[in-house]
Amino acid sequence: MQENSQHNVLSIEKSVPGRRALRFEKAEKAANAYLPTQFLREKAPRLPEMSELDIVRHFTNLSRLNYCLDSHFYPLGSCTMKYNPKAYDVLSNLDGFASLHPFAPQVAAQGTLELLYNLQELLKEITGLACFTLQPAAGAHGELTGILTAKAYFQAKGQHQRTEVIVPDTAHGTNPATSHMAGYQVVNIKSGADGCVDKEALQKALSDKTAVVMLTIPNTVGLFEKDICEIADMVHKAGALLYMDGANFNALIGVAKPASFGVDMMHLNLHKTFAAPHGGGGPGSGPVGVAAHLAEFLPKPLVEKKDGLFVFNENMPHSLGKMKTFYGNLAVCLRAYCFLRQYDADTLRQVAQQAVLNANYVRVALKEYFPAFFDRVCMHECVLTLQKEKMNGIRTADIAKRLLDYGFYAPTIYFPLIVPEAMMIEPTETENKESLDRFIEAMKSIFQEIVQNPALVHDAPHQQPVGRIDEVSAAREPNLHW
Amino acid sequence: MFISNTAENEKEMLQKIGISSVKDLFKDISPDLLYPALNLPPALTEQALHAHIKELAAKNTKMLNFIGAGCEEHFIPSAVNALSQRGEFLTAYTPYQAEASQGTLQTIYEFQSSICALFGMEVCSASHYDGATALAEACAAAQRVNNRKKILYSAALHPHYKEVLHTYLKNVPEISLQEVPLKNGITDGEKLKELLTDDTACFAAAGPNFLGQLEPMAEWSALAHEAGALFVAVVHPLGLGILQTPGEYGADFAVAEGQCLGNAMHFGGPGLGIFTCKQAYVRQVPGRIVGIAKDKKGQRSFVLTLQAREQHIRREKAASNICSNQALCALNALIYLTLLGPQGIQEVASLNVAHAHELKDLLLQDGHKVKFDGPFYNEFVLELNRPACEVIEKLAAQGISAGFDLGRVCESLKNCLLVCVTETKTKQDLQTYVNALRGC
Numbered sequence: 001m002q003e004n005s006q007h008n009v010l011s012i013e014k015s016v017p018g019r020r021a022l023r024f025e026k027a028e029k030a031a032n033a034y035l036p037t038q039f040l041r042e043k044a045p046r047l048p049e050m051s052e053l054d055i056v057r058h059f060t061n062l063s064r065l066n067y068c069l070d071s072h073f074y075p076l077g078s079c080t081m082k083y084n085p086k087a088y089d090v091l092s093n094l095d096g097f098a099s100l101h102p103f104a105p106q107v108a109a110q111g112t113l114e115l116l117y118n119l120q121e122l123l124k125e126i127t128g129l130a131c132f133t134l135q136p137a138a139g140a141h142g143e144l145t146g147i148l149t150a151k152a153y154f155q156a157k158g159q160h161q162r163t164e165v166i167v168p169d170t171a172h173g174t175n176p177a178t179s180h181m182a183g184y185q186v187v188n189i190k191s192g193a194d195g196c197v198d199k200e201a202l203q204k205a206l207s208d209k210t211a212v213v214m215l216t217i218p219n220t221v222g223l224f225e226k227d228i229c230e231i232a233d234m235v236h237k238a239g240a241l242l243y244m245d246g247a248n249f250n251a252l253i254g255v256a257k258p259a260s261f262g263v264d265m266m267h268l269n270l271h272k273t274f275a276a277p278h279g280g281g282g283p284g285s286g287p288v289g290v291a292a293h294l295a296e297f298l299p300k301p302l303v304e305k306k307d308g309l310f311v312f313n314e315n316m317p318h319s320l321g322k323m324k325t326f327y328g329n330l331a332v333c334l335r336a337y338c339f340l341r342q343y344d345a346d347t348l349r350q351v352a353q354q355a356v357l358n359a360n361y362v363r364v365a366l367k368e369y370f371p372a373f374f375d376r377v378c379m380h381e382c383v384l385t386l387q388k389e390k391m392n393g394i395r396t397a398d399i400a401k402r403l404l405d406y407g408f409y410a411p412t413i414y415f416p417l418i419v420p421e422a423m424m425i426e427p428t429e430t431e432n433k434e435s436l437d438r439f440i441e442a443m444k445s446i447f448q449e450i451v452q453n454p455a456l457v458h459d460a461p462h463q464q465p466v467g468r469i470d471e472v473s474a475a476r477e478p479n480l481h482w
Numbered sequence: 483m484f485i486s487n488t489a490e491n492e493k494e495m496l497q498k499i500g501i502s503s504v505k506d507l508f509k510d511i512s513p514d515l516l517y518p519a520l521n522l523p524p525a526l527t528e529q530a531l532h533a534h535i536k537e538l539a540a541k542n543t544k545m546l547n548f549i550g551a552g553c554e555e556h557f558i559p560s561a562v563n564a565l566s567q568r569g570e571f572l573t574a575y576t577p578y579q580a581e582a583s584q585g586t587l588q589t590i591y592e593f594q595s596s597i598c599a600l601f602g603m604e605v606c607s608a609s610h611y612d613g614a615t616a617l618a619e620a621c622a623a624a625q626r627v628n629n630r631k632k633i634l635y636s637a638a639l640h641p642h643y644k645e646v647l648h649t650y651l652k653n654v655p656e657i658s659l660q661e662v663p664l665k666n667g668i669t670d671g672e673k674l675k676e677l678l679t680d681d682t683a684c685f686a687a688a689g690p691n692f693l694g695q696l697e698p699m700a701e702w703s704a705l706a707h708e709a710g711a712l713f714v715a716v717v718h719p720l721g722l723g724i725l726q727t728p729g730e731y732g733a734d735f736a737v738a739e740g741q742c743l744g745n746a747m748h749f750g751g752p753g754l755g756i757f758t759c760k761q762a763y764v765r766q767v768p769g770r771i772v773g774i775a776k777d778k779k780g781q782r783s784f785v786l787t788l789q790a791r792e793q794h795i796r797r798e799k800a801a802s803n804i805c806s807n808q809a810l811c812a813l814n815a816l817i818y819l820t821l822l823g824p825q826g827i828q829e830v831a832s833l834n835v836a837h838a839h840e841l842k843d844l845l846l847q848d849g850h851k852v853k854f855d856g857p858f859y860n861e862f863v864l865e866l867n868r869p870a871c872e873v874i875e876k877l878a879a880q881g882i883s884a885g886f887d888l889g890r891v892c893e894s895l896k897n898c899l900l901v902c903v904t905e906t907k908t909k910q911d912l913q914t915y916v917n918a919l920r921g922c
Binding site: 277328 | 483484485486487488491492494495496498499500504505506507508509510511512515516517518519520521522523524525526528531532534535536538539540541542543544545547549551552553555559561563564565567568569570571572573574575576577578579580581582583584585586588589590591592594595596598599600602604605606608609611612613614615640642643645646648649650652653654655696698700722723724725726727730739746747748749750751752753764770771772773774775776777778779781782783784785786787788792793794795796797798799800802803804805806807808809810811813817819820821822823824825826827828829830831832833835836837839840857859874875878883886905
């Protein structure tokens, strides 16, 4: 407990002048023997001075303040917090991979290049798309890669009048932000009463100015676009491309191939569907797959197989350019490759099926308490809302905080924007019925608390290292460093 | 594999839902799209997976590495991975629920603080993808600050950074990009003066630059400011253990590749984009920032803040589309900097300078020439009497990565090799390099 009472003490506050952890040999000559003083800093940086043991305790104790997947059910919707197998941690850190320089001679990098090539082949197979790049560093980075690929394609075709990207109002915020970064006008369309694309609204928005329609499939209310093939036809008839945000691919993996829907391009999130850990916010990886006619516009280089060797092909005259310094987040790609190699055609299908089963089980079990906004079968996640008249003024944010006290991380809340007081719950396939039952019981219990003792929920959390945080207090006079 | 429900579980759950088969849950998908044939290899057990992946790892050759060029080999203390690989850090996500994420949040705050101290800057974000994307975002941010149209950059930026800068900004209407040429391996100051005009949004330069040379960043900063433009610096974070800081020379934005701080090379990814700026520009920062807040008991706590810049709030009006960042790499960097402390970082940076200069001196004694004679940190350009690619191939056969072939980016430098020496290289390694070069 003594350590815990120090939970918010900064390393710099534990610093004692002259205390050391790591030491290095001394350079024979000091830097000023080689460099003119105007190039040198005046005084040492204000970093903590601690022993190695102090540092190990500092970070170990900080880590214990986190809820994480290894310790808690983490039903954060749209984030696919599935189990991250320990084997992949070990394998992705093997020295043969970790100590390889990106400019090492390609003959010395055949293992890594072969693995990347194999991963591309597997992603092509499960999506049906013709070509993949593993370069993008995250999902949003993949979106930008995809939209810029489309831009390069239309420029090559001389269709400069295509200046718009259509995005439904249920989209992740990254979709409109990406389109704007790529220099496109964003056209928002309202969803239909069933939570899916309103085809009339889409038809009205489509024109010869449309470059791309971006859709998340299944969409962010957890529903499959049932008329997707018809929608793809509408998009293609307008001469535009259909982009699929693959953040929710866990619902479809092994069950359906996006290429068969008429999707022209998509990104995948290897840190979601493919079991790579989220690392407290990253690194992720957002490979982009495209139909054959778009492949030459992807960022360079691509990994190819040539005369028995795996090589980077830099010779891509129509490529959109480079998206990052080096080719992709390899350590993340490695884990995704491990994931895919542990499933075959039959078992991969089970991933999506069990993820969808788990989400529907939660939806049905909580129906009387927190009903689904769209009362129908959902895919890998369910979006619940509040029965306002029974809530005694309690809001979704309060329920989220109270869940922490019950030992569960909170669902994604207030998203998608079209659902009032939204709670988006994504259990994933790696949770079992017992763990879902505990979550369901907790939610029911919170419902009872709301009825009987709303203050308990309103003031939650009660059992965390800190009480409810006043977020506004941070923005008032921002303190962003020591 | 990692599916947890048993057949019995499944039966009970289906019953609760009121359906007879899991397939009933996929009725929204047209039957002709469902269950396509999948040509996948047989599933591997964990044991077989280990064997397969180790076999691939063994197909990479361990080299005595003298390549830098944006990704460097450094000693990583054991405590870095031992701590950052803890499941509590590794398997948590973005700390949206701050009360259950104080560990991650405090480490991000400490990361921001350590980088601000090292850089002498006022604001640091939680992280960006890598050095190149951080630079592109910094130039875009600078442009939004003063709304001028032209972005100038030094020809001595990393060639991949230049390419990413173009990828990101060529699509933004009305922005133009222009390169400032070099003289003797650094930005040509006279040309820079000519090109800095009243429509210049910012000038971006790297010190040390791609050719390893230190640039007079203070002078460039002053010139940019005289023209009313902002100065964007690309710096070497480990080098800042000894080198003049962007804060000292008045940079408005300073970005870097942070891989060298406790992160393995991993074929170039994941890297760590470091993004810093002056306080005045905090609302232009892309991505997450952590600040200090109070909980309802008045306790100090940590929280994501200033979120009105971000895509999930602002959508198409956001400063950037970034969502996932490189948090775990930032954690590695933080643990590394904490282990080094103010003394240690100076020692490592000094070793880099000393070892690189020792190799240069040994090569000069052996009759070799260096291309540029300006001050450098841990990288220099060796001028050979034949194409660098030939030498690289010969040394590769002896297990040595000789350096980066500058002919790949500039025809006139095809005989030039960019050589990087870090603290990892012993005197014997340096001698091995000299001998290998002598023999070819």
